[in-house]
Amino acid sequence: MDNSFGCCVGGKFVVTIHETELKEAIHLGIEKAREQGRPILVSEVRKAGAIEALCFFDSGRTDFFGERFYWRDPEGGFYIAGLGIAAQLSSDLAEGRFSYIGRSWNELIQGGIIVNPYKEAGLGPLMFGGFSFDPHKQKTALWSKYPDSLFHIPRFMLTVAGGEAFLTTNVVCTKHDGISLFKKVAGERESLLKNIGTRMDVEVPSLKEIKEIAAGEWKGTVMEAVTQLQEGPLKKVVLARELRLLFESEVESGAVLGRLELEQKASFIFSFESGGDSFIGASPERLIKKRGRSVRSACLAGSIQRGKTGNEDTMLGNQLLSDEKNLKEHQYVVDMIRDAMEKTCDSVVIPDQPQLMKVRDIQHLYTPVEGIAKESSSLLDIVERLHPTPALGGLPKEAAIAKIRELETLDRGLYAAPIGWMDYAGNGEFAVAIRSGLIQGKEASLFAGCGVVANSDAESEYLETGLKFRPMLSALGGIKE
Numbered sequence: 001m002d003n004s005f006g007c008c009v010g011g012k013f014v015v016t017i018h019e020t021e022l023k024e025a026i027h028l029g030i031e032k033a034r035e036q037g038r039p040i041l042v043s044e045v046r047k048a049g050a051i052e053a054l055c056f057f058d059s060g061r062t063d064f065f066g067e068r069f070y071w072r073d074p075e076g077g078f079y080i081a082g083l084g085i086a087a088q089l090s091s092d093l094a095e096g097r098f099s100y101i102g103r104s105w106n107e108l109i110q111g112g113i114i115v116n117p118y119k120e121a122g123l124g125p126l127m128f129g130g131f132s133f134d135p136h137k138q139k140t141a142l143w144s145k146y147p148d149s150l151f152h153i154p155r156f157m158l159t160v161a162g163g164e165a166f167l168t169t170n171v172v173c174t175k176h177d178g179i180s181l182f183k184k185v186a187g188e189r190e191s192l193l194k195n196i197g198t199r200m201d202v203e204v205p206s207l208k209e210i211k212e213i214a215a216g217e218w219k220g221t222v223m224e225a226v227t228q229l230q231e232g233p234l235k236k237v238v239l240a241r242e243l244r245l246l247f248e249s250e251v252e253s254g255a256v257l258g259r260l261e262l263e264q265k266a267s268f269i270f271s272f273e274s275g276g277d278s279f280i281g282a283s284p285e286r287l288i289k290k291r292g293r294s295v296r297s298a299c300l301a302g303s304i305q306r307g308k309t310g311n312e313d314t315m316l317g318n319q320l321l322s323d324e325k326n327l328k329e330h331q332y333v334v335d336m337i338r339d340a341m342e343k344t345c346d347s348v349v350i351p352d353q354p355q356l357m358k359v360r361d362i363q364h365l366y367t368p369v370e371g372i373a374k375e376s377s378s379l380l381d382i383v384e385r386l387h388p389t390p391a392l393g394g395l396p397k398e399a400a401i402a403k404i405r406e407l408e409t410l411d412r413g414l415y416a417a418p419i420g421w422m423d424y425a426g427n428g429e430f431a432v433a434i435r436s437g438l439i440q441g442k443e444a445s446l447f448a449g450c451g452v453v454a455n456s457d458a459e460s461e462y463l464e465t466g467l468k469f470r471p472m473l474s475a476l477g478g479i480k481e
């Protein structure tokens, strides 16, 4: 199989650099840091010519390995790629973690010097990262590189929006810095931009082995959950399992992202590196998008396979639209999201009936949600209200999380959790990090779960999780077609 993907087209990229603005801004930043006795964030945005986001990501492969992130939205027109860490917000707090990160972010950007003449969201100072699924769950070594809340403010970031590319440079100035800080950052930027467009094709290495982690035990857990769901008061609980993959050599996330981009056109594509590990995925599920006060969310739950022919696919879709078990699984999500959105929004619009969302490997029941957020509701306030929706946790929320903590052997880490970004104006977007995996050198863990309700069948749920592994398995060369 040919696993190679070229990512840069056109060969030559010209980026015009006017250093004066960054130089002046850093100079001012250092002065301000001395006056105020605290660090000052400096951020400069400029147009970047025709650079592809994945190309930019790949060009940081050596110098910024372990400090990169990548994001593409499902509409396909918006990309961000970050290299290096200008600042980091992290915490293992379990209670109040969303507001802690929100406060830390506001402190960091407060009084910052921002040179950004453009109107687009996702430029200038921006934090990218995520929150673990359940900060109360006992941690294992699997997720040791990711604190429960982890956000990076990149040194360099490429944003592609509305067909144009923008380069952001972020620097935190302290009272101890001098003008050598500018020289250092400008030098890094110059060598970064020189590297773009000269990358070699990267390949996903051969897959040696796929280990199913405790599949039999997992089915037993589903049956146990079904018994408890029949007794009430729990209505739904989402249970997940893991595959562990072994490769011939180290997996380069740029190669995996290239394949996900081609294969999963209707999904969010993301990657978030920390300490040498890389959390990566292709999620079809939006948690929340915010632009100004306009917000969008999605109810996504209830699943069936894709058909081999157009007719079969339509038939399966119709079957899903009228299947009692899946409709129930879906309705719990709609009810909870409506409630969470009504608490944080002035108005909310949700259609009465679900429609189908078809992605390459699976089809889902899908209900879009739109609203106007209250003046006082920040993006993170809404994330906190929504996470986890019953598509990832269950219903009632707290009881379901506690049940997962008790029954599931998997350490979910960032799987099924909010991953995304927020800029300095409060715009941003979080997806639910499903159809995902954690790459660790020559190994990777993949995760998939399913909504268990009182009339679930363990074998069908097992097969459904099999479908949900496919996006990552395929990108990693684990599906021979």
Ligand SMILES: C=C(O[C@H]1C=CC=C(C(=O)O)[C@@H]1O)C(=O)O
Pocket (backbone or CB within 6 Å): 238, 240, 285, 300, 301, 302, 303, 329, 364, 390, 391, 392, 416, 434, 435, 447, 448, 449, 450, 451, 468
């Ligand atoms: C928990 C996952 O999917 C959720 C999203 C869509 C459909 C789901 C379902 O039908 O069970 C799940 O709730 C996963 O992919 O790991």
Ligand SMILES: [Mg+2]
Pocket (backbone or CB within 6 Å): 301, 302, 303, 329, 450, 451, 464
């Ligand atoms: Mg399901």
